[in-house]
Amino acid sequence: AQKVTQAQTEISVVEKEDVTLDCVYETRDTTYYLFWYKQPPSGELVFLIRRNSFDEQNEISGRYSWNFQKSTSSFNFTITASQVVDSAVYFCALSEGYMNRDDKIIFGKGTRLHILP
Amino acid sequence: DTGVSQNPRHKITKRGQNVTFRCDPISEHNRLYWYRQTLGQGPEFLTYFQNEAQLEKSRLLSDRFSAERPKGSFSTLEIQRTEQGDSAMYLCASSPSPGQGNTEAFFGQGTRLTVV
Numbered sequence: 001a002q003k004v005t006q007a008q009t010e011i012s013v014v015e016k017e018d019v020t021l022d023c024v025y026e027t028r029d030t031t032y033y034l035f036w037y038k039q040p041p042s043g044e045l046v047f048l049i050r051r052n053s054f055d056e057q058n059e060i061s062g063r064y065s066w067n068f069q070k071s072t073s074s075f076n077f078t079i080t081a082s083q084v085v086d087s088a089v090y091f092c093a094l095s096e097g098y099m100n101r102d103d104k105i106i107f108g109k110g111t112r113l114h115i116l117p
Numbered sequence: 118d119t120g121v122s123q124n125p126r127h128k129i130t131k132r133g134q135n136v137t138f139r140c141d142p143i144s145e146h147n148r149l150y151w152y153r154q155t156l157g158q159g160p161e162f163l164t165y166f167q168n169e170a171q172l173e174k175s176r177l178l179s180d181r182f183s184a185e186r187p188k189g190s191f192s193t194l195e196i197q198r199t200e201q202g203d204s205a206m207y208l209c210a211s212s213p214s215p216g217q218g219n220t221e222a223f224f225g226q227g228t229r230l231t232v233v
Contacts, residue, residue, distance in 0.1 A: 004159075006159075033221075035221060037224075043206070043226065043227060044224060044225075044226045044227070045160070045208065045210075045224040047221045047222070047223060047224075050221045091159050091160070104150070104162050104165055104173060105150065105162070105210075105222055106162060107152075107159035107160045107161075107162075108159050109157075109158055109159045110158070110159045
């Protein structure tokens with residue numbers, strides 16, 4: 001069965017520090033998608049990134065970067081030079097579907113990130 | 118606005134009453150998902166549709182819950198005989214079908230249900 005574990009319930013860092021959010025997943029499939037979503041205080045889930053299981057290249061988007069390692073079943077998210085606006089709950093998610101296969105997206109419990117001014 | 122739309126945004130109901138929520142997905146998306154989120158938890162999968170077909174229902178979806186997507190466009194989620202434990206944020210999301218490239222789900226703002 002698919003499962004996503006975010007062991008860090010809550011993290012607080014001072015503004016401008018780097019912070020890494022951990023995500024470990026379980027799946028029996030060899031093809032799957034991994035996601036990160038952000039949920040700011042307003043409540044709406046905002047899509048950040050999607051990565052398929054065949055692409056282990058790390059990705060960088062501005063201050064955000066993602067480290068996907070199949071060997072450890074991890075998909076960690078790093079925010080560089082954090083800002084107060086980064087304060088939110090971040091969810092890692094997994095979908096076992098790929099191409100024409102059926103799938104659903106399963107979420108971890110989230111990590112609440114506080115960026116202190 | 119071409120995002121996912123959910124109505125109502127907030128609903129307060131007395132225990133035992135029935136409630137119905139509506140979700141209008143992004144128009145070209147064939148997939149539609151319902152999730153429930155309680156305080157401090159991640160979204161929990163309830164059910165999803167491919168067009169009008171309901172593909173899977175979670176064990177969380179008791180007999181009091183029913184979801185429909187009659188014409189493959191908007192969807193409704195009904196809760197009968199509400200209980201206090203049903204109080205939560207109900208989230209709807211939509212995505213293209215697998216095989217159409219991107220499969221990320223886009224979420225609506227949710228309907229917050231409070232059962233008193």
